[in-house]
Amino acid sequence: MFIAMVKGTVTATRKHASMTGARLLIVQPIDPTSGQPNGFPQIAADVLGAAKGMRVLVVSDGRGVQDMLKTDTRCPMRLGIMALIDSPAGGR
Amino acid sequence: MIIAKIVGTVVATVKDAGFDGKKLVLAHAHVLKDGQLVPGQTVLVANDDLGAGEGEFVVLTQGSSARMAPSMKSTSTDAVVIALIDRIDANGQLVFKRS
Amino acid sequence: MYLGKIIGRIxxxxxxxxxxxxxxxLLQPxxxxxxxxxxxxxxxxxxxxxxxxxxVYEEGREAANPFDPPLAVDACIVAIVDDYQYQA
Incomplete structure (x- = not known):
């Protein structure tokens, strides 16, 4: 799992049926100790209501996303937002 | 997947049982750059069941998806040829055509 | 998942x-x-x-999921982008 900052949203009417009901958020992975961006932004599924500027916990495994969305195993998404982080980066 | 050019074969007598009878090829990754098909940075070893010959361009699947190929269920592979390329078009231009 | 543009075909x-x-x-990320x-x-x-x-496309084993039985593919387009908002 990694920590990321929510940077935006994606709207897509035409998508794989299993993705219906999930919000698609643009998340920028960040280094958990420095809070600095780490790699390219990616798109993650969200059901928790994460919003722009929030720090979130992202799981990088399709099985986890399927459980989160209660979809079958045909769901092709790998990234899912599992938690909204309360503490600042680095747990300080 | 990636576009790769077959640049050789790999022969090994002593191997994991899952690789028995399986052909291994050397595949040079290619990318499209400025409208041209150009060699990439990696050459990797892949399983091939389609009879890809040297010099041929193929579609290569990597990672655990490679084992989804019907013939790879009991092969601990991480790269497999899934198609032989006849033609590539990009940005409305012909980039490659099998001769 | 990632953003990409379809630039060609095979x-x-x-x-x-x-x-x-x-x-x-053919996809350009x-x-x-x-x-x-x-x-x-x-x-x-x-x-x-x-x-x-x-x-929007997915890479890796998840890209094989939509197919039953799963196919030997490691990249799959899963959504067409209508619009997106992004602020770095």
Whole structure:
């Protein structure tokens, strides 16, 4: 799992049926100790209501996303937002 | 997947049982750059069941998806040829055509 | 998942079983300023996107999930982008 900052949203009417009901958020992975961006932004599924500027916990495994969305195993998404982080980066 | 050019074969007598009878090829990754098909940075070893010959361009699947190929269920592979390329078009231009 | 643009297509008559009807497209991965990143890749498509479309694609084992039985594919277009908002 990694920590990321929510940077935006994606709207897509035409998508794989299993993705219906999930919000698609643009998340920028960040280094958990420095809070600095780490790699390219990616798109993650969200059901928790994460919003722009929030720090979130992202799981990088399709099985986890399927459980989160209660979809079958045909769901092709790998990234899912599992938690909204309360503490600042680095747990300080 | 990636576009790769077959640049050789790999022969090994002593191997994991899952690789028995399986052909291994050397595949040079290619990318499209400025409208041209150009060699990439990696050459990797892949399983091939389609009879890809040297010099041929193929579609290569990597990672655990490679084992989804019907013939790879009991092969601990991480790269497999899934198609032989006849033609590539990009940005409305012909980039490659099998001769 | 990642943002990308369909820039071309592949024709291939000889394919592994199961892949016969799949469309193989050439994808340019993009950042959210729509600048090219990484290298071009090939993907299958479950959305019916056309050339020039801005799409969302998934890489890795999950890309095989929409197919039953799963296909030996490691990149799949899963959504067509209508719109997105992004602030770096």
């Amino acid at each position: 024709e291939a008559r000889v394919r592994l079983p199961g892949l016969e009807t799949q469309r193989l497209v 993009l950042d959210f300023n729509q600048q090219p990143i990484r290298w071009t890749i090939l993907a299958v498509d479950v959305t019916g996107a056309s050339e020039g479309s801005l799409v």
